Amino acid sequence: MLPTDTGADTRADVAVVGTGVIGLATAWEAARRGLRVHLVGPCSGAHQGQASRAAGAMLAPFSEVAASDSPERVALEVGERVAARNLYDAWLPSLREATGRPLALTPGMWVVATTGGRGDARELDAIADAALGHGHVAERHDPGEVPGLSPARSCTAHGALWLPGEATVDSGELMAALTDALHAHAHVEWTDAEATGLRPSDGGGLTVTCAGAPGTPEVAAPRVVLAVGVGLTDLVAGSGELDLALPPMLAGKGVSALLRDVPVELPAAVRTPMRDFACGMHLVPRADGTVYLGATNRLSPSAAVRFPLVMELADLLREAGEELSTKLYEGQLVGTRVGYRPFTLDHLPLVGPTADPRVLIASGTYRNGMLLAPRLAEMIADHLTLDPVAAHPFDPTRPITPHALPETLERWLPELVDLFLPPSGTPTPMQGVLADLLHQSLRGLAADGDHPRGAEVRRTWQQAPVPEALWSLLVTYLR
Numbered sequence: 001m002l003p004t005d006t007g008a009d010t011r012a013d014v015a016v017v018g019t020g021v022i023g024l025a026t027a028w029e030a031a032r033r034g035l036r037v038h039l040v041g042p043c044s045g046a047h048q049g050q051a052s053r054a055a056g057a058m059l060a061p062f063s064e065v066a067a068s069d070s071p072e073r074v075a076l077e078v079g080e081r082v083a084a085r086n087l088y089d090a091w092l093p094s095l096r097e098a099t100g101r102p103l104a105l106t107p108g109m110w111v112v113a114t115t116g117g118r119g120d121a122r123e124l125d126a127i128a129d130a131a132l133g134h135g136h137v138a139e140r141h142d143p144g145e146v147p148g149l150s151p152a153r154s155c156t157a158h159g160a161l162w163l164p165g166e167a168t169v170d171s172g173e174l175m176a177a178l179t180d181a182l183h184a185h186a187h188v189e190w191t192d193a194e195a196t197g198l199r200p201s202d203g204g205g206l207t208v209t210c211a212g213a214p215g216t217p218e219v220a221a222p223r224v225v226l227a228v229g230v231g232l233t234d235l236v237a238g239s240g241e242l243d244l245a246l247p248p249m250l251a252g253k254g255v256s257a258l259l260r261d262v263p264v265e266l267p268a269a270v271r272t273p274m275r276d277f278a279c280g281m282h283l284v285p286r287a288d289g290t291v292y293l294g295a296t297n298r299l300s301p302s303a304a305v306r307f308p309l310v311m312e313l314a315d316l317l318r319e320a321g322e323e324l325s326t327k328l329y330e331g332q333l334v335g336t337r338v339g340y341r342p343f344t345l346d347h348l349p350l351v352g353p354t355a356d357p358r359v360l361i362a363s364g365t366y367r368n369g370m371l372l373a374p375r376l377a378e379m380i381a382d383h384l385t386l387d388p389v390a391a392h393p394f395d396p397t398r399p400i401t402p403h404a405l406p407e408t409l410e411r412w413l414p415e416l417v418d419l420f421l422p423p424s425g426t427p428t429p430m431q432g433v434l435a436d437l438l439h440q441s442l443r444g445l446a447a448d449g450d451h452p453r454g455a456e457v458r459r460t461w462q463q464a465p466v467p468e469a470l471w472s473l474l475v476t477y478l479r
């Protein structure tokens with residue numbers, strides 16, 4: 001444990017950089033444990049690009065399981081997600097009490113198997129097994145019993161699972177409540193600015209430098225928590241005097257939409273299983289009567305684009321209409337959101353001290369950050385206040401092995417093909433032909449040292465050796 005007073009010119013015990021759900025939850029938990037917290041990051045504005053306000057936010061310990069996940073992976077991830085879901089039962093009431101905001105969960109989740117997915121029946125089995133294996137209920141139903149479900153004639157729903165242990169929360173309301181709670185807390189100071197970097201300060205602590213007009217304050221603290229989502233790469237680049245030895249943080253661009261006056265009764269969220277490298281299509285009812293529609297997921301080389309591409313929005317609306325409800329088309333589109341999900345090469349978060357023990361990280365939550373927020377906040381607060389800290393699987397200094405391209409192609413090419421030729425019932429011979437063609441071409445190119453596009457495919461892969469990069473490989477190949 002580092003001493004909390006290193007002589008740095010500061011009143012804060014810890015600076016938390018980043019004001020998405022992870023930064024806000026962490027700051028609040030640290031303040032509730034009696035630490036003086038200086039929060040750095042945007043407070044006002046539209047927050048486009050931020051993952052948290054673009055999220056559904058499904059609290060989904062089980063329905064995020066994929067049939068292809070290994071049993072070890074399922075045990076680890078579901079265990080952490082169940083722990084996070086359990087924390088919500090005390091976390092939301094304490095936020096309600098601190099702010100007076102009527103924050104509430106909408107309980108339950110319908111997961112439907114449709115012909116729009118490849119092997120959805122198997123996916124439902126894997127989800128049910130995960131829930132039952134953790135002592136939770138997973139009820140099989142006829143799809144006709146799912147409120148709000150009315151897919152297009154081109155798509156048949158052939159199975160449904162009701163998960164009463166899952167829930168949804170309004171991400172905008174949650175962020176507003178956390179913001180209010182932090183403004184009201186006597187131990188919290190908030191600098192509404194972008195951090196540009198960290199440097200050592202006299203006395204052994206750290207200084208966080210901020211962008212803005214001359215005179216923008218610098219923030220000094222003995223320890224700093226980086227909770228900047230996909231902003232990590234830039235912030236580390238601006239902190240050249242520190243050796244943080246952090247693994248790469250990738251960005252999954254997600255687009256979601258908000259609809260009003262949709263003529264469906266939707267008492268609980270309805271979703272498909274995972275597909276197309278994303279969390280499937282989902283409709284989430286909001287307390288104000290609007291319906292949240294999510295979400296796309298594409299690996300993105302940068303987080304600069306703050307608006308949806310027309311084709312992203314078109315895919316989202318078409319797929320949700322076809323698989324879940326054509327009634328959506330009668331609603332009004334009142335808003336769209338773009339958010340970049342932070343994720344690591346092994347798809348697990350990074351939580352705790354980096355190679356420099358003054359700098360901690362809380363990020364890489366990928367598709368589950370809204371759910372994991374109270375859990376990560378607790379872990380970081382433990383690292384700040386306890387010694388020793390209970391072991392957890394998200395140590396940022398763990399070895400992370402990149403995925404190998406041949407195995408990734410073998411396993412994930414069918415998903416890529418589904419993006420071009422969406423399955424509808426029995427896979428067509430064309431899907432098999434296209435998968436074989438892509439397989440031979442990409443494998444051949446990646447192995448061919450002389451082919452100019454081969455070098456480019458390998459370079460693209462080296463930058464992001466994850467299944468989500470297959471789309472980029474294909475674009476590189478076709479270019």
Ligand SMILES: Cc1cc2nc3c(=O)[nH]c(=O)nc-3n(C[C@H](O)[C@H](O)[C@H](O)COP(=O)(O)OP(=O)(O)OC[C@H]3O[C@@H](n4cnc5c(N)ncnc54)[C@H](O)[C@@H]3O)c2cc1C
Pocket residue numbers: 017018019020021022023040041042047049050051052053054055056057058059060193194195196227228229230231232235253254255256294295296338339340341342362363364365366367368369370371372
């Ligand atoms: C479309 C979509 C749907 C999702 N659905 C779900 C879901 O249903 N359930 C679920 O659990 N999760 C969901 N997620 C994932 C979840 O939203 C993320 O895992 C989580 O929000 C990540 O939180 P974060 O605070 O790490 O990052 P962000 O929310 O992106 O916040 C990072 C913050 O850091 C700030 N920042 C960046 N750089 C700096 C800097 N240099 N200085 C100061 N501040 C900086 C940014 O402005 C931003 O506010 C979804 C994500 C998306 C995009």
